[in-house]
Amino acid sequence: MSVIRNILNSRSSSKGGNFFDSLHKLLGFRPKNISVYERAFTHRSLNVKDKEGNAINYERLEFLGDAMLGSVIASHLYMEVPDGDEGYLTKMRSKIVSRKHLNELGKDMNLIRFVKSNIPNDQFGVNIHGNIFEALVGAIYLDRGYKYCNKFIYYRVIEPYVDIETLEGRVISYKSLLIEWCQKKKKEFNYQVYEDTGNDELKHFAVKLWIDKKVIAKARATSKKKAEEKASKRAYYALQNKID
Amino acid sequence: MSVIRNILNSRSSSKGGNFFDSLHKLLGFRPKNISVYERAFTHRSLNVKDKEGNAINYERLEFLGDAMLGSVIASHLYMEVPDGDEGYLTKMRSKIVSRKHLNELGKDMNLIRFVKSNIPNDQFGVNIHGNIFEALVGAIYLDRGYKYCNKFIYYRVIEPYVDIETLEGRVISYKSLLIEWCQKKKKEFNYQVYEDTGNDELKHFAVKLWIDKKVIAKARATSKKKAEEKASKRAYYALQNKID
Known part of the structure; x- marks a missing residue:
């Protein structure tokens, strides 16, 4: 068969x-x-x-x-x-x-x-x-x-x-949350963006989020904005104990 | 297991x-x-x-x-x-x-x-x-x-x-269709209803539909009216070539 x-x-x-x-x-x-x-x-x-x-x-x-x-x-x-x-x-x-x-x-x-x-x-x-x-x-x-x-x-x-917290409107943007935290704590941050075609049919963007010269999170998505947001969200959860 | x-x-x-x-x-x-x-x-x-x-x-x-x-x-x-x-x-x-x-x-x-x-x-x-x-x-x-x-x-x-034809409103009642046909063709008909508990939890009604002394269709349902309608529908399809 x-x-x-x-x-x-x-x-x-x-x-x-x-x-x-x-x-x-x-x-x-x-x-x-x-x-x-x-x-x-x-x-x-x-x-x-x-x-x-x-x-x-x-x-x-x-x-x-x-x-x-x-x-x-x-x-x-x-x-x-x-x-x-x-x-x-x-x-x-x-x-x-x-x-x-x-x-x-x-x-x-x-x-x-x-x-x-x-x-x-x-x-x-x-x-x-x-x-x-x-x-x-x-x-x-x-x-x-x-x-x-x-x-x-x-x-x-x-x-x-689908991110429940974003949908609920509890978190509008992880990127803004993260930037706010960095400014408050006087930390340097940088979103390093590069195009990454990878194996996908669609163009993807990859982002490394640097905080104080360390890569805290990476993410890929179909737009620069989305990749930054995704990386910020990952960083947010990684740093959760430090952010309040 | x-x-x-x-x-x-x-x-x-x-x-x-x-x-x-x-x-x-x-x-x-x-x-x-x-x-x-x-x-x-x-x-x-x-x-x-x-x-x-x-x-x-x-x-x-x-x-x-x-x-x-x-x-x-x-x-x-x-x-x-x-x-x-x-x-x-x-x-x-x-x-x-x-x-x-x-x-x-x-x-x-x-x-x-x-x-x-x-x-x-x-x-x-x-x-x-x-x-x-x-x-x-x-x-x-x-x-x-x-x-x-x-x-x-x-x-x-x-x-x-779910009966598509009934839902569409094309057929309101198979029972009335059938009675109409019997009257037109001068046929005797009889819905023989009896209670039938069977193996079910719920009370059921069973119906035999006789036309000219022959059982043309049988059906069971949770009400007398539904069982009659179901039997009529079955008879309707069984007799389809004769009904116009």
Whole structure:
């Protein structure tokens, strides 16, 4: 069986070419049913239909992905915040899956590079990024089930983007907290930023945070601002006993 | 390992007594972590707290169960209605998980018999049935994961309650369709209803639908009206070529 699967996979890979490889990198696992991902990136303007005359585009997958995101995030919040009541959990989930947040995610992953459509890229609405992100989640569910969907959301949404304290508004910016502390304590600090392409498809920025000539924390992210914030957060927790 | 698990299970079973057995019947599978189900039936009026001071009642589980229901129903609709667009799917899901519908479900399962509270049963709001149903779904997810949650929702919600045609308003009542047809074709018909406790915890009604002295369909449900409707639907599909 696995031999047959490998042959089939290598075929679809050579057929789909770069799409398969890019997808593989993006997902962090081997996609099985390429056609559901193709659908996730097909814009309605192409006007594709299946044999039964049903439209093939990403809109139905958006519905599915939105539901999967909702349940994975709900489960995560339930576990992570044992003292949050129903109202709190509902509010936090809305923040995480807000249109703004999902657009940011889709943009960071540069999902738009995969979209096939009949209209120019700059004529998509602002929500295209979040919409395709949702459709991609729906496609993962159809291709590999809830478990993979859960993992993907964890590594691509929760781990890099969901910080309960920031969402609650308790901490607006770790960077400002850290700078304030350094100034108060008369410590020298420096955010050393450099571009780091690494093995990723996307451009990444890496930051070393120096305090008094020692590297206190390092971080990588898809923007300079995010990498600085991530490094500051790490430093904040590393120095927690010293900061008050 | 399974020996140890059996010993543990039989212990919790003898400890939880009837609750474990009733739950086992209701769920259709062996619950592992009884405490999450106990939580699903604990009303806030009991004012129970854990060691950390966090409230123990079903309200957080409601949030979790609502999210799981949403994604399972979304996935079902996606598969079942390939020609439904995003708007259609969203509307259908809202109907299925409407407060009214969930209250009906919780009531049919008589979930209120498990509730522990400090207030009399008749002082709960009307939504208690749906709320506990959601909490139960949340508890199943915590106890056995998405797969069991999916199965439970399929057998307890989708299979007995979700009929796309009725939801769409295309068919209001299969019983009236069938009676109309019998009258037009001058056929004798009779709904033979009898109480049938079977192996279930809940009282069930069974119906045989006779047309011209032949049993055309049988059905069981928690009310006479539902059993008649179910039998009519089955007869409707059995006779489909003859009914126009």
